[in-house]
Amino acid sequence: xxxxxxxxxxxxxxxxxxxxxxxxxxxxxxxxxxxxxxxxxxxxxxxxxxxxxxxxxxxxxxxxxxxxxxxxxxxxxxxxxxxxxxxxxxxxxxxxxxxxxxxxxxxxxxxxxxxxxxxxxxxxxxxxxxxxxxxxxxxxxxxxxxx
Amino acid sequence: xxxxxxxxxxxxxxxxxxxxxxxxxxxxxxxxxxxxxxxxxxxxxxxxxxxxxxxxxxxxxxxxxxxxxxxxxxxxxxxxxxxxxxxxxxxxxxxxxxxxxxxxxxxxxxxxxxxxxxxxxxxxxxxxxxxxxxxxxxxxxxxxxxxxxxxxxxxxxxxxxxxxxxxxxxxxxxxxxxxxxxxxxxxxxxxxxxxxxxxxxxxxxxxxxxxxxxxxxxxxxxxxxxxxxxxxxxxxxxxxxxxxxxxxxxxxxxxxxxxxxxxxxxxxxxxxxxxxxxxxxxxxxxxxxxxxxxxxxxxxxxxxxxxxxxxxxxxxxxxxxxxxxxxxxxxxxxxxxxxxxxxxxxxxxxxxxxxxxxxxxxxxxxxxxxxxxxxxxxxxxxxxxxxxxxxxxxxxxxxxxxxxxxxxxxxxxxxxxxxxxxxxxxxxxxxxxxxxxxxxxxxxxxxxxxxxxxxxxxxxxxxxxxx
Numbered sequence: 194x195x196x197x198x199x200x201x202x203x204x205x206x207x208x209x210x211x212x213x214x215x216x217x218x219x220x221x222x223x224x225x226x227x228x229x230x231x232x233x234x235x236x237x238x239x240x241x242x243x244x245x246x247x248x249x250x251x252x253x254x255x256x257x258x259x260x261x262x263x264x265x266x267x268x269x270x271x272x273x274x275x276x277x278x279x280x281x282x283x284x285x286x287x288x289x290x291x292x293x294x295x296x297x298x299x300x301x302x303x304x305x306x307x308x309x310x311x312x313x314x315x316x317x318x319x320x321x322x323x324x325x326x327x328x329x330x331x332x333x334x335x336x337x338x339x340x
Numbered sequence: 341x342x343x344x345x346x347x348x349x350x351x352x353x354x355x356x357x358x359x360x361x362x363x364x365x366x367x368x369x370x371x372x373x374x375x376x377x378x379x380x381x382x383x384x385x386x387x388x389x390x391x392x393x394x395x396x397x398x399x400x401x402x403x404x405x406x407x408x409x410x411x412x413x414x415x416x417x418x419x420x421x422x423x424x425x426x427x428x429x430x431x432x433x434x435x436x437x438x439x440x441x442x443x444x445x446x447x448x449x450x451x452x453x454x455x456x457x458x459x460x461x462x463x464x465x466x467x468x469x470x471x472x473x474x475x476x477x478x479x480x481x482x483x484x485x486x487x488x489x490x491x492x493x494x495x496x497x498x499x500x501x502x503x504x505x506x507x508x509x510x511x512x513x514x515x516x517x518x519x520x521x522x523x524x525x526x527x528x529x530x531x532x533x534x535x536x537x538x539x540x541x542x543x544x545x546x547x548x549x550x551x552x553x554x555x556x557x558x559x560x561x562x563x564x565x566x567x568x569x570x571x572x573x574x575x576x577x578x579x580x581x582x583x584x585x586x587x588x589x590x591x592x593x594x595x596x597x598x599x600x601x602x603x604x605x606x607x608x609x610x611x612x613x614x615x616x617x618x619x620x621x622x623x624x625x626x627x628x629x630x631x632x633x634x635x636x637x638x639x640x641x642x643x644x645x646x647x648x649x650x651x652x653x654x655x656x657x658x659x660x661x662x663x664x665x666x667x668x669x670x671x672x673x674x675x676x677x678x679x680x681x682x683x684x685x686x687x688x689x690x691x692x693x694x695x696x697x698x699x700x701x702x703x704x705x706x707x708x709x710x711x712x713x714x715x716x717x718x719x720x721x722x723x724x725x726x727x728x729x730x731x732x733x734x735x736x737x738x739x740x741x742x743x744x745x746x747x748x749x750x751x752x753x754x755x756x757x758x759x760x761x762x763x764x765x766x767x768x769x770x771x772x773x774x775x776x777x778x779x780x781x782x783x784x785x786x787x788x789x790x791x792x793x794x795x796x797x798x799x800x801x802x803x804x805x806x807x
Contacts, residue, residue, distance in 0.1 A: 261439030277548040
């Protein structure tokens with residue numbers, strides 16, 4: 194035999210509970226601050242520690258990166274590809290510096306491993322695109338100062 | 341066997357062994373910079389100083405032979421304090437350019453600094469800097485990184501036989517350089533990079549190509565001459581980046597020559613034929629295996645054929661050919677070829693006083709043992725020639741005959757050939773070679789065959805199966 198829970202008359206009518214519930218709904222609707230924002234027009238402030246799109250920091254127009262390969266070594270997604278080279282004003286520099294963002298998991302370990310403070314993650318989070326893209330060195334250098 | 345006690349452990353040794361080697365045989369590491377097992381002992385870096393009971397001062401382990409009943413402490417506070425001080429002293433002028441330096445990852449100074457050094461530095465003055473002079477095509481010098489261990493000076497003096505590196509000035513200003521700033525003359529210059537405990541002498545060829553920790557290492561044997569030096573091929577993603585010497589005290593000790601060190605480069609040469617090719621009206625053109633084998637068969641079958649087996653093939657490959665060829669070609673005569681002027685083991689000899697031999701192919705001795713004779717000239721009436729080559733042998737001039745090449749060829753070499761069936765070079769196969777002393781050495785495969793090239797056994801199988 195199925196045991197039915199015992200309910201009092203007030204509970205059976207539901208009316209008091211409905212009033213309680215509606216009271217909370219009305220309170221939030223009419224008096225509390227709005228949580229949503231009008232996204233493209235309004236922006237939320239993110240912490241400086243947010244891990245968004247990568248960029249290469251430069252000092253006096255010269256990239257900080259010396260192609261030491263610590264970021265590809267530490268990268269768990271293996272999305273960084275660097276080819277090192279030599280030029281007169283810099284002993285070792287990255288000829289090619291590519292980040293395959295589709296593979297990136299934004300863990301920020303590259304930023305942590307970098308001894309030259311060269312690879313950084315900015316607060317940019319809008320990275321949707323209509324095609325698959327690998328970010329190249331020139332593009333990553335242009336992204337400076339977004340933080 | 342005499343015994344001594346190191347860190348409370350009883351260790352047996354052979355008389356004359358120094359404490360570094362004795363400790364190493366017991367699995368105890370004593371750090372050192374200036375000592376090298378293949379060079380004389382100078383005991384000037386002071387890093388290997390250890391405490392011996394009944395001796396008032398610390399003793400350098402490299403210059404102290406072990407003695408019966410000696411009680412050695414390598415972990416005492418005095419030893420550790422000394423190691424920390426030496427590390428700090430060496431790092432005073434060492435630049436912090438590990439991110440740029442090619443040695444990082446396999447650097448003694450880096451490793452020992454991590455293991456025995458202090459993470460903090462008290463030195464605040466400006467570091468000493470030098471202007472680097474060019475040292476020729478093999479070695480790139482960065483004097484700023486030098487810790488004056490003088491291994492390179494001793495190597496030139498004792499092993500290479502040319503006293504070309506010297507230390508000029510003294511004390512803090514000491515500079516290691518070549519005499520009069522001349523480029524390095526020795527043909528063993530690559531070893532300077534191997535023995536340097538820091539990144540002062542690095543290979544120009546390997547400069548900035550790859551970091552040391554990415555490389556996968558395969559023990560192999562050099563095919564550069566009939567010495568058969570032991571070396572290590574270092575590759576990543578089927579691309580070889582460098583070769584370094586592997587220690588074998590019976591064959592090459594710790595050294596290899598530059599010819600052997602850079603010999604691997606032909607494997608990735610742009611001119612190498614890595615796809616089956618056949619002769620058409622417009623010269624040698626790339627094709628596929630079926631057509632190339634058909635063309636090769638047309639060229640050879642039913643004719644008087646001579647087979648030339650390069651003495652750079654392995655024992656296994658040569659044995660395969662010796663059983664395969666007579667079965668498939670009536671009246672075939674088989675010769676081996678390799679270096680011009682070296683037709684048999686009798687012609688082979690030392691090319692210099694260190695390692696190099698006259699025969700520039702590795703397996704001359706092995707092929708002679710299999711009963712092959714050296715190639716002098718084509719027998720009269722020869723119509724077609726099958727040439728098997730591993731990558732080092734020099735193909736003799738063949739006139740008025742049709743030639744089919746099997747193995748490693750580059751485009752200019754194979755220009756006149758009727759067909760080329762690409763084979764594997766020494767880094768792409770495994771096998772056995774027999775050096776001039778009769779020493780049998782096995783080597784392992786380092787990379788997969790480049791392009792469409794195949795093992796000789798696979799080529800012969802296709803030859804036998806396809807019509």
